[in-house]
Amino acid sequence: VGRPSPTADLAGLEVVVSAGGTREPLDPVRFLGNRSSGRQGIALAAAAARRGARVTLVAANVDAALTAPLGALTVVPVETTAELREAVRDAARSADVVVMAAAVADFRPTTSAAHKIKKTPGGTPAPITLVENPDILAELAAERLRPGQVVVGFAAETGDDDADVLEHGRAKARRKGADLMAVNAVGTAAGFGDVPNSVTVLDAAGEVVARAAGTKDDVADALLDAITARLAAATT
Ligand code: CTP
Numbered sequence: 001v002g003r004p005s006p007t008a009d010l011a012g013l014e015v016v017v018s019a020g021g022t023r024e025p026l027d028p029v030r031f032l033g034n035r036s037s038g039r040q041g042i043a044l045a046a047a048a049a050r051r052g053a054r055v056t057l058v059a060a061n062v063d064a065a066l067t068a069p070l071g072a073l074t075v076v077p078v079e080t081t082a083e084l085r086e087a088v089r090d091a092a093r094s095a096d097v098v099v100m101a102a103a104v105a106d107f108r109p110t111t112s113a114a115h116k117i118k119k120t121p122g123g124t125p126a127p128i129t130l131v132e133n134p135d136i137l138a139e140l141a142a143e144r145l146r147p148g149q150v151v152v153g154f155a156a157e158t159g160d161d162d163a164d165v166l167e168h169g170r171a172k173a174r175r176k177g178a179d180l181m182a183v184n185a186v187g188t189a190a191g192f193g194d195v196p197n198s199v200t201v202l203d204a205a206g207e208v209v210a211r212a213a214g215t216k217d218d219v220a221d222a223l224l225d226a227i228t229a230r231l232a233a234a235t236t
């Protein structure tokens with residue numbers, strides 16, 4: 001709303017966006033996963049492409065109907081966290097901007113059975129043991145696969161007895177070391193489906209640098225504005 005018509009302000013830049021949710025196999029037919037649709041990451045990738053960037057979208061289990069209309073950008077489909085990590089890191093080596101919008105599974109089963117797990121009548125199910133996945137965003141922020149690269153994360157938070165949404169977001173922003181962290185409150189209407197959502201953008205110190213509300217496209221453009229401001233600050 002009130003936004004100027006698209007300019008090619010990202011022309012010449014390479015942007016990597018991860019979207020969707022990773023799945024970790026238990027056996028050849030089952031997985032642990034999450035409900036992320038990938039819509040916010042897709043909106044961001046599409047907005048970056050509209051603004052002239054060369055975009056790679058690493059899409060974890062995203063419905064092909066959502067990525068099919070994105071003709072101009074490169075889509076790399078992945079399933080597991082390990083695959084997502086490899087694809088993001090490959091693309092990030094030459095990227096000016098990396099945005100981790102994917103919902104990454106925090107844990108994966110220690111092993112994946114080679115054959116479908118069978119139940120035995122009257123038997124007790126075997127427990128599932130988990131191991132923690134690498135933190136892709138924290139790694140990217142620590143390593144900077146390309147010097148001067150802007151690294152961006154997303155955090156969906158709910159308030160709880162210990163802290164409100166912003167406090168959780170601040171702590172996470174500081175812990176991850178990303179240049180920007182887009183924090184949105186979930187558990188309310190905002191953030192789900194097609195209803196307008198609102199995000200607060202924090203820097204690595206946890207300070208608020210921007211706020212955005214509206215459609216996922218509005219949020220995408222506002223986040224890209226915050227990213228271009230960071231890029232400009234880094235090159236001046
Ligand atoms: N992320 C990541 N690798 C992981 C987990 C998360 O790169 N193994 C990224 C997500 O893509 C997102 C950001 O980190 O950009 C925040 O994810 P979130 O799940 O909110 O943070 P966690 O550190 O996993 O903390 P929590 O315990 O709240 O899930």
Ligand code: CA
Binds near residue numbers: 104105106
């Ligand atoms: Ca997590």
